[in-house]
Amino acid sequence: MTDPARAPAPDTFDVIVLGAGPAGAAAAMTACRQGLTVALVDKACFPRAKLCGGGVTGRSARYFEEIFGTPLPPELIDTKTAVEFHAEDRPLGALPQIPPMHLTMRWHFDADLVARVLAAGATDLTGCRVAEIDTTTPALTLSDGRRLTARVLIGADGVNSPVARALFGRAYDPARIGFGLEVEAPAPPGNADRPLRIDFGAAQWGYGWDFPKSGSSTIGIGGVLSRNGDMKGAMAAYLDLLGQDPTQPVKGHHLPFGDFRRRPGRGAVLLAGDAAGLVDPITGEGIAYALKSGQLAAQAAARALAEDAPATALRRYRATLRPIHRAIRQARAIRLLLFAPLFRPAFLAAFRRSGHLRHLYMRLLAGEIEYPDLARATLRRLPAFLTGALQRGGTKPPPARDA
Ligand SMILES: Cc1cc2nc3c(=O)[nH]c(=O)nc-3n(C[C@H](O)[C@H](O)[C@H](O)COP(=O)(O)OP(=O)(O)OC[C@H]3O[C@@H](n4cnc5c(N)ncnc54)[C@H](O)[C@@H]3O)c2cc1C
Incomplete structure (x- = not known):
């Protein structure tokens, strides 16, 4: 019998997850729970720093519980x-x-997620640099020369995503x-x-x-x-x-600030979280969509692998991402009300006058309501000439490159 302590680490997996932030941890956890063999690769050793406000909304808390099977640990949050x-x-x-609304420090939060994923059986390849990404096989070559292959690769490697760069030439539109x-x-x-x-x-x-x-x-x-x-x-x-x-x-x-990828991957290579541009374009909240998209990517991978058709993973994943894409599109249209110079003074006046509007904004952050509810309440409180201007302009932004 092989001594497990001396056995070489495997280099072939059902799923390789590159990036061990919230998106990667959620993907790896979900894949482990589906009985798949999983490698979790990150250049960092955990705990590691991640610049972030650490705002964990009610939506994030719900996704956390759904994916990790336990409520947010109280010691990680205020x-x-x-x-x-x-x-x-x-x-x-x-x-x-x-x-x-919960606040955390990503130093502790992300390390907690990684510990849960490793306890669920993922192979620990944190602290490993990636030298080359082959999106066709798919495979990763680590900087020590080791080559890892997988049937599905999930790029959860953040806003500067090397996997997105390997697929599309650049990670985001500057x-x-x-x-x-x-x-x-x-x-x-x-x-x-x-x-x-x-x-x-x-x-x-x-x-x-x-x-x-x-x-x-x-x-x-x-x-x-x-x-x-x-x-x-x-x-x-x-x-x-x-x-x-x-x-x-x-x-x-x-x-990312609303510029999500309509095709988050190719065939058996999927992008999740910031790598797929999944951040709310008004609040900048990204942890919730990172968790959810990681989960959806792994579920799509599991279904594709169950039918021995890894190349169908993207099609399956895209279909389940639609509600997130729709919510981001809605937020992108509505941010005109909050941020465009024409509407902002009226929005701020309405916000100052209306406790209801302020409360709705927080309920939105808590994931209790969606953007159209906030938009309706805001429009009701704007002067008629501004709502007319907004309707005439439709959802088109003022001439600028970002919207
Ligand atoms: C200033 C700021 C404040 C924010 N505040 C909030 C907030 O309060 N609430 C909120 O919900 N969201 C906030 N966000 C957004 C949030 O931080 C991100 O949306 C979220 O971290 C995305 O998770 P992720 O797993 O997709 O990516 P990340 O958390 O960025 O994780 C990506 C992982 O990939 C790894 N990686 C990258 N490149 C490689 C490589 N070449 N090889 C191996 N590994 C690699 C990294 O080490 C990292 O661990 C904020 C963002 C910023 C910039």
């Missing part, structure tokens, strides 16, 4: 039930009671991509009891956030990159507004 909105340095209103800047500010006493803070206008076609957690506050701005000529300047101004040192070093990262 739960918020109050929020303050601001715009252009002025308060827009507060809500003392919102649907629970004219449409979003960008976020963040600092982790020290937590004053009682920090975790402070409400969430959201600042419309801290970035163009985006917003600013102050997420107070037990150990620190995650403060950042994010928006469509092509609309923000001086994002560093906007971040310094936002830090100054919050009483933070505006000269402190900040970190930045791209994020």
Whole structure:
């Protein structure tokens, strides 16, 4: 009998998942639960840093439970039930009671996900660099020369996705991509009891956030990159507004902002999460769609493999992704109301006047309502000449490259 401790690691798998963030962990977990052999590959060893506000919405919490079979671990989250909105340095209103919104640190959150996936039986190839991606076989060559083959490859490798680059030549369209800047500010006493803070206008076609957690506050701005000529300047101004040192070093990262891939893969190669552009173009929320699309990709892979037809995986995956694509399209149309210069003043006035509208916005984040519900409520509260202009313009954005 072979000594398992000395047996060489296998190099052929049903599914290889490249990237062990929320999308990759959800894909690998789902594939393991379907009885498939799975390799989880990531260049990083976990825990690892990931620039992110760590906002885990009600939608994310539901997907987490569905995929990992357990509620969000309380030790990983601070739960918020109050929020303050601001715009252009002025308060827009507060809500003392919102649907629970959780905050986490991705350092701990992602490591927890990876641990669950490895416990479920995935082969641990974290801390492994990939030298070459063969999207035809499909196969990966690691930097130590080892070649791994799979019947299905899932690229959950983030916004700069090497798998998307291997398939399509580039990971995202630079004219449409979003960008976020963040600092982790020290937590004053009682920090975790402070409400969430959201600042419309801290970035163009985006917003600013102050997420107070037990150990620190995650403060950042994010928006469509092509609309923000001086994002560093906007971040310094936002830090100054919050009483933070505006000269402190900040970190930045791209994020998809509504420009999802209509064909997220090819044949037996699927893209999930940021690699497929699945981020809400208004809120910048990406964890929920990363979890869900990872799960859907693995389910599509399992069905394709059960019929010994791996090349049908993309067709199956695309069909199940439709509701996410539809929601992103709706959000993209509706963000005109929030971000376009013509509508923004009226939207902000309506938001300031209407606690109901503010509450709907938070229910949207909690996944309790969808974008059309928010749009209807907003349109009812806009002056007639603006709603007329919006209807005449249909869902077309103003002449710009991002929408
Ligand atoms: C500033 C900022 C703030 C944000 N705040 C929020 C928020 O509050 N709430 C929210 O829901 N979303 C937020 N997002 C979006 C969210 O972070 C992403 O949508 C989410 O992380 C996507 O998950 P993913 O698994 O697709 O990709 P990632 O989390 O990026 O994981 C990709 C993984 O792939 C690995 N990888 C990449 N390249 C390679 C390679 N060549 N070889 C091997 N491995 C590789 C990486 O190491 C990484 O572990 C924010 C994003 C930014 C930039």
